Amino acid sequence: MIIDGSYFTGMLSLGIIWDIDSDSPTRIAERDNLQSYIDRYERQYLQLVLGEDMSRQFWDYLSSHSAEDKIEKWDTLKEKLSEKGYSPLANYVYFHYVRRCGVKQTPTGTVYGSTEDRANPNNLLVSAWNDMVEMNESLFRYLCGNKGYDGFEFDKSMLEEINTMGI
Numbered sequence: 387m388i389i390d391g392s393y394f395t396g397m398l399s400l401g402i403i404w405d406i407d408s409d410s411p412t413r414i415a416e417r418d419n420l421q422s423y424i425d426r427y428e429r430q431y432l433q434l435v436l437g438e439d440m441s442r443q444f445w446d447y448l449s450s451h452s453a454e455d456k457i458e459k460w461d462t463l464k465e466k467l468s469e470k471g472y473s474p475l476a477n478y479v480y481f482h483y484v485r486r487c488g489v490k491q492t493p494t495g496t497v498y499g500s501t502e503d504r505a506n507p508n509n510l511l512v513s514a515w516n517d518m519v520e521m522n523e524s525l526f527r528y529l530c531g532n533k534g535y536d537g538f539e540f541d542k543s544m545l546e547e548i549n550t551m552g553i
Contacts, residue, residue: 387428387445387448387449388428388448388464388467388468388475389424389428389467389468389473389475389476389479390404390421390424391404391405391417391420391421391424392404392405392470393470393473393476393479394420394476394480396471397513397514397517398476398477398480398514400420400480400483400484402416402417402420404417404420419487420483423479423482423483423486424479426482427478427479427482427483428475428479429441429445430478431474431475431478431479432444432445434540434541434543434544435474435522435525435526435529435538435540435541435544436529436535436538436539436540437537437538437539437540438539439537440535440537440538440539444460444463447460448460448464458534459532459534459535463535466525466528467525472521473521474518474521474522474525477514477515477517477518477521478518480514481511481514481515481518484510484511484514485511508550509550511548512548512549512550515547515548516547516548518544519544519545519546519547522544522545523545526540526545
C-alpha cells in the first residue's frame with residue numbers, strides 16, 4: 387500500500403521487471419511473490435517503528451482516507467517511508483525477500499540458489515539492513531521531534547546494525 391515493486395531497482399534490484407505489459411506466467415508469479423512480501427513486511431515494519439496502536443491508525447488512514455479528509459502527519463510519514471531510492475520500508479522488505487528466497491545479485495543479474503552450493507546473500511542482507519538502520523535513525527529523530535506522533539513505540543532492534551559475522 388505504501389510501496390510497490392518499482393522500488394526494487396538499483397541497489398535493491400531483485401531482477402523482477404515490475405511494469406511490463408506483456409506478462410509471462412513466470413513474471414506474474416515473480417511479481418505475486420514479491421507483492422506477498424510487500425504486503426506482509428510493510429505491516430510488520432510499521433508495527434516495529436510505530437507500535438501496534440499507531441501503526442493500526444496509520445494503516446487505517448492509508449486504507450480509507452479520501453481527498454477531503456487528509457491528515458498531514460500521516461501524509462508526511464507516508465512520504466518519508468516511500469521516497470524512491472531512500473525508503474527504509476523498501477530496504478526492510480528487500481532484506482526479508484533476499485533472506486527467504488536465497489537471492490544473490492550479480493553484475494549479470496539475479497541468481498537464485500537451487501542446490502546446496504547456493505549463492506551467499508549475506509553481503510546484500512547486511513548492506514540493505516544497515517542502510518535501513520541509517521534511514522530509521524533519521525525517522526526516529528523525526529518522530530521524536532514531532533508531537534503529532536506522541537506515543538509511538540520504536541523497536542530498538544530497528545536501530546541496530548548487523549554484520550556478516552553475527553556480532
